[in-house]
Amino acid sequence: MPKPKITVLMPVYNCYKYIGCAVESILGQTYRDFEFLIIDDGSNDCTLDIVKRLQNRDPRIRLIRNEREKGVAGALNTGIDKAQGEFIARMDGDDISLPDRFKLQSDFLDRNSDVGVCGSWVIQIGCQPNRIIRYPGGNEEIVARLLFESVIAHPAVMMRRDLFDSGIRYNTEARHAEDYDLWVRCRTSTRFHNIQKALLLYRRHQENISNRCIHPQIEYSNRIRYDQLKNLGFSPSREEMIIHDSISNGAYEKGEDYIKSAQNWLIKLYRVNNETSVYDRKTFTDFLIKKWFEIAFYNNEGVIRALKTFLGSSLFKSVSRSKFKGFMLVMERTFEDVSDRLYTLIHCHQSKRTIYAKKIFFDNPNM
Numbered sequence: 001m002p003k004p005k006i007t008v009l010m011p012v013y014n015c016y017k018y019i020g021c022a023v024e025s026i027l028g029q030t031y032r033d034f035e036f037l038i039i040d041d042g043s044n045d046c047t048l049d050i051v052k053r054l055q056n057r058d059p060r061i062r063l064i065r066n067e068r069e070k071g072v073a074g075a076l077n078t079g080i081d082k083a084q085g086e087f088i089a090r091m092d093g094d095d096i097s098l099p100d101r102f103k104l105q106s107d108f109l110d111r112n113s114d115v116g117v118c119g120s121w122v123i124q125i126g127c128q129p130n131r132i133i134r135y136p137g138g139n140e141e142i143v144a145r146l147l148f149e150s151v152i153a154h155p156a157v158m159m160r161r162d163l164f165d166s167g168i169r170y171n172t173e174a175r176h177a178e179d180y181d182l183w184v185r186c187r188t189s190t191r192f193h194n195i196q197k198a199l200l201l202y203r204r205h206q207e208n209i210s211n212r213c214i215h216p217q218i219e220y221s222n223r224i225r226y227d228q229l230k231n232l233g234f235s236p237s238r239e240e241m242i243i244h245d246s247i248s249n250g251a252y253e254k255g256e257d258y259i260k261s262a263q264n265w266l267i268k269l270y271r272v273n274n275e276t277s278v279y280d281r282k283t284f285t286d287f288l289i290k291k292w293f294e295i296a297f298y299n300n301e302g303v304i305r306a307l308k309t310f311l312g313s314s315l316f317k318s319v320s321r322s323k324f325k326g327f328m329l330v331m332e333r334t335f336e337d338v339s340d341r342l343y344t345l346i347h348c349h350q351s352k353r354t355i356y357a358k359k360i361f362f363d364n365p366n367m
Helices: 020-025 047-057 069-080 101-111 138-143 178-186 214-232 236-250 256-277 281-300 304-312 314-319 323-333 336-346 349-363
Strands: 006-012 034-040 061-064 086-089 115-125 131-133 158-160 191-203
Touching: 006 069, 020 034, 020 047, 020 214, 034 047, 034 069, 047 061, 061 069, 086 101, 101 115, 101 158, 101 191, 115 178, 131 236, 138 191, 138 281, 214 256, 214 323, 236 256, 256 281, 256 304, 281 304
Parallel strands: 006 034, 006 086, 034 061, 115 191
Antiparallel strands: 086 158, 115 131, 115 158
16 A cells, blocks of 8 residues: 555644544645544543544544653654654644645645755634734744744644654653754754745634643743754853843843843844854844844834834944945834734733743753
8 A cells, every 4th residue: 555645643632622623624635645643642531532533534544542641742753653654744633724735835845855844824813813923934044043933833834754764753851842842953954944825723722732831831942042052152141041032032121221131132142143154144134133123113112213223223233234224124124024023012921931931040050
């Protein structure tokens, strides 16, 4: 029997409310050459019964039950070991894949043999209002932004199976940040791409891991960022890591002290990368400028005042050959993202991340 082109991996745990819609969205894909591995990680509600009924309808579904709870990373590793497809598509039990997702992603990977991880934009649902989350498309920007955050939506990703042939697996110690950890470890061995179209409906609700397990997720994400900063060529202080975490999460603060600290940190990142070239210089500089303008905008609460702060800053003078060139760069690269960033800033759940991050760093002197 020929092997399928795609293996779909969907770990599930107590998601009976949404599992039916999630599975139907996979079975309804326009690209149909796939096997569908659903790994139950010890559900104690009726999730398992729903999956069994769906399995009777479609032979592509294979149900795998973990004898003991392994967590998302462990469940995915179980699925990887059993996957037969050339490509591995991720899916979560509470999300919805749009019908042409597999077709677009598999076509892209077929045309671009150097790309090993292909994501997409997502539409966030379950909150008001629903919104599109736009991730960068090109490899250089994705890799540069990994220093700050994960910019690949895990449940929307399709990967090459041969990425895992060398023995690489999800890190079960990276509690609830296993995707971020994997992207960082893969960044030197493959290339990334995000299709510039929404291919998944990402559901936000109180049972999301990012809501239930925010503290361990933040703690390990901080470690991932810290290790990348060491790779860039220096060991940041605890105070610098607090600034870096707040910038990474968009949890900006108001006040001259914060503006000065943030600006000094961004200048330091710019200068170190210019010396080491760990990240593409232009892409990295563009992103630092974008971050700095967001901070200026947040503190000045108006475009004109924000521009005045930005254009008069030492960061602007450090990274721009001329004020005009820098001004045009900001107009092009930043304003398109301001509305999305303001949405995050207005919904102040991000500020909790910074508060907890401060506790982590001051309680862990070796960090």
